[in-house]
Amino acid sequence: MLFLIQLLASILAFISHGHEARAQPANTYTSLVFPITKHTDTNPLYSIQITIKGVSEDYGNYMDPSKVSNYLIDIDAPIVWHDCIDYFQFGPLPISKCKDAQPYSYNSSSCPPLYLPNYEYYPCPVNVFNPVTRSCDDTYLNADLFEMKTSDGKSILSGVYRASVRGSCASRSSFQSFPKDVTGVMAFSSAPYALPASLGLYGEPLSTKFKKITALCLPSNSSTPGVLFVGNGPYYLPPNLDVDIRSLLSYTPLLKHPDSFGYFISVNAIVIKMRSIIIPVNATTKLSTIEPYTTLRTDIYTSLVRRFSKVTRRIPSAKPIAPFGLCFSTATNGTKVGLKVPNIDLRLHGGMTWTISSANSIKQMTNDVGCLAFVDGGSTSETAITIGTFQFENNLVVFDSENSTFGFSSSLLSQNTSCANFNFTITMDY
Known part of the structure; x- marks a missing residue:
């Protein structure tokens, strides 16, 4: 019975692609905001930090309810991928959903060909591409619930925004070439499965809150963070708080x-x-x-x-x-x-x-x-x-x-x- 509950929960998590704001009054936030860290232990690379809620709180209570992870910022990546539990091994997808998803997998000569199974339900194979080593791994499509901070463009607000984002889990060996403590790639490309396109879908009340706009401001050193916004703006940087x-x-x-x-x-x-x-x-x-x-x-x-x-x-x-x-x-x-x-x-x-x-x-x-x-x-x-x-x-x-x-x-x-x-x-x- 527990297995069936887990199976149903994971399928619903993927199909619903649900979004919600928590403890957040309406019409106060204009964007999501992330501090950017510059890493100098490798060739300069930049990451953001996001809390993964898994599917535990809303969709089944069988994963760690909260995990903070660091993700490389990649404006070329078509999907999010990271070090996580590949729980779709317990929850296969309808073949139609997999056909929709596979065109947004990585397309590289170093990636193996992807095959669709002949079964109605099956884990959906996708490729993930390491931008540092330029190597490719075959994995399975997944979904995770991410918790992100909101902003009015001037500071971080107390409310949070949660979104179920499709992506993929990769083995820990895939991240050995990354900066220390970075165990994922966050996609900010124009792809339908990248983070900017994953917010406020399916007619949710928040569907008009965050447009597919990414504003990037990289820091020049590793001691102080830069800033990344997803959403409409405005954007302010002290001391010019009167200048958008x-x-x-x-x-x-x-x-x-x-x-x-x-x-x-x-x-x-x-x-x-x-x-x-x-x-x-x-x-x-x-x-x-x-x-x-x-x-x-x-x-x-x-x-x-x-x-x-x-x-x-x-x-x-x-x-x-x-x-x-x-x-x-x-x-x-x-x-x-x-x-x-x-x-x-x-x-x-x-x-x-x-x-x-x-x-x-x-x-x-x-x-x-x-x-x-x-x-x-x-x-x-x-x-x-x-x-x-x-x-x-x-x-x-x-x-x-x-x-x-x-x-x-x-x-x-x-x-x-x-x-x-x-x-x-x-x-x-x-």
Whole structure:
């Protein structure tokens, strides 16, 4: 009898995909909010922390009722996956549900082919892809109840929001390449099973509360957190509590890619001191929260380095430090000095300009050496440009799947604030 109850509970948890707010008055919160941790024990990666309620409280009381886990932020991942109990081994899915789910599994040459069973009910196989090792595992589709903090854009509110999110459980060995204590991947792509699309579905009263909008503000160090919002906004960063940071954004269209639920934009040119490096019309630009630095196809990279070297020829050069090809001395007579280098402007579709200032173009590698933080991606790179996380730090970037637009602020340091300034103090809202 217990097995039948568990079986029914897990099926209902998946099909209902239920959502609810707890201890939360109506019309006070505008978004979900998560502190972002920067990890430096590996290549720089970024995570958020979420409480997993399992299915215990609402759907069966046979799992640990509460578990706090850390998840890598991945704007390319189609589904959530993490270290959890694969309880759908007790609760198989209707074959129709599995057919609906499998197109949102990972599609990679390193992933094994997926087969649908010939039975009416069966555990639903899906692939999960490790973005660090670029390896693939076959797992089964699952569902978990997540508990998330709410915000009015200025601080954390006392109420919480709970959502049943489809995903997959993976073996613990899958996370050995991740930063310490990170045991999951949280999907923020445009996929139907990513977190932004998983909130307020099926005609629930909250269906209009959270639009499919992710606002990302990565910190530049590991000592203070950045902030991630899911929802409409507004977004505020002290000391400018009278300024909605959205007012600083420029927008460019998001482009669809046939093989990815990630985010792509069109970069028409890279401009340094009024001289343009023209980008081929058919070149694609991908946005990534996994790649640590912007990677350029060799022809574009060579042109960028040549132009940057010319406009910085008066700065003493230094021996390159991998993975970079152009480095400078940042010490004069044993004294560390700041590098004054020109901005790098990305000219985007629609005439918008994303300005990359020295804080996002020069990476301090040692006390005496700073390097141009762009990497040669090779001559055969399918993606001409991949914008990495170093160029995102202390920029507010907004992935708006509702309107298919990408919003960007350029460096917030010029606005006397940073991604580390959000107020994570809980405000009682009742």
